[in-house]
Amino acid sequence: MTPFPHSADSAVELRHVRLDRDGRTIVDDIDLRIPNGSVVAILGPSGSGKSTLLAALTGELPVAAGEIRVLGQPIPRSSRDLLNFRRRMGVLLQGNGLLTDLTVADNVALPLRTHTDLDPQIIDTLVSLKLHAVGLGKVGNAYPRELSGGMARRVALARALALDPPLMIYDEPLTGLDPIASGVVMSLVQGLNQSLHLTSIIVTHHVRETLPICDLAVVIANGQVIFQGTPSELESSTDPLVRQFLAGEPEGPIRFDAEPRGETV
Numbered sequence: 001m002t003p004f005p006h007s008a009d010s011a012v013e014l015r016h017v018r019l020d021r022d023g024r025t026i027v028d029d030i031d032l033r034i035p036n037g038s039v040v041a042i043l044g045p046s047g048s049g050k051s052t053l054l055a056a057l058t059g060e061l062p063v064a065a066g067e068i069r070v071l072g073q074p075i076p077r078s079s080r081d082l083l084n085f086r087r088r089m090g091v092l093l094q095g096n097g098l099l100t101d102l103t104v105a106d107n108v109a110l111p112l113r114t115h116t117d118l119d120p121q122i123i124d125t126l127v128s129l130k131l132h133a134v135g136l137g138k139v140g141n142a143y144p145r146e147l148s149g150g151m152a153r154r155v156a157l158a159r160a161l162a163l164d165p166p167l168m169i170y171d172e173p174l175t176g177l178d179p180i181a182s183g184v185v186m187s188l189v190q191g192l193n194q195s196l197h198l199t200s201i202i203v204t205h206h207v208r209e210t211l212p213i214c215d216l217a218v219v220i221a222n223g224q225v226i227f228q229g230t231p232s233e234l235e236s237s238t239d240p241l242v243r244q245f246l247a248g249e250p251e252g253p254i255r256f257d258a259e260p261r262g263e264t265v
């Protein structure tokens, strides 16, 4: 298959993408373009396929049909190329993934020690810069258990930034955070996107907290992209699917996922 022509100002492009899990189609015929430099929210009801889409962007889940380009490249197939490809994305997973027996500084240093042969002193300087970038310059010697949930999330963010990736992917970055910590994390995501010239993709259920910092919103439901546009276009959309999703109504045209994992239709 000839790769589709790439638009130079896109960080991520999907054309006619179908994603299957265990032989079941989760999303089909997805077309999506995420411009370089933007902050984009991927929204949708539970089970609509948001995490599945992220898994496809990181190359963890191969496409069943169609094409994906990330940072100008098709997703590589060989595991070695995939490793290099993933270095260019910072992923903040649900639950932080911090190692509890390592200090904050060692957690942030981990990707640098694993993926580079930089001098230890340079690594220390980079770690300190990353911790400052998330407003935590003084906690390097602490252990994750000594931090609040919001601070731990920011350490995970510093670690995701360690290798200076041009693309950041956030999977539910606000889960378990109180409104103040949520506000801090959201403004960091926005500030870092701007100051480091990143592109940020945020998968979230926290629509109200996330939309204010986004340039674009994408809504997935019924196996399709039912909306892509600006947050204000989303708010003013009259599409019944979009209205039902925003209002959180159980009755309406959105079919809710009713199947357990692993069952096929």
Ligand SMILES: Nc1ncnc2c1ncn2[C@@H]1O[C@H](COP(=O)(O)OP(=O)(O)OP(=O)(O)O)[C@@H](O)[C@H]1O
Pocket: 021, 022, 026, 044, 045, 046, 047, 048, 049, 050, 051, 052, 053, 257, 259, 260, 261, 262
């Ligand atoms: N690893 C997996 N193996 C098999 N099926 C999976 C796997 N991950 C997700 N699924 C199924 O794919 C569908 C979409 O799930 P996914 O987690 O992508 O949705 P989501 O929109 O991220 O949901 P949520 O908002 O609840 O996190 C669901 O039916 C789910 O059961």
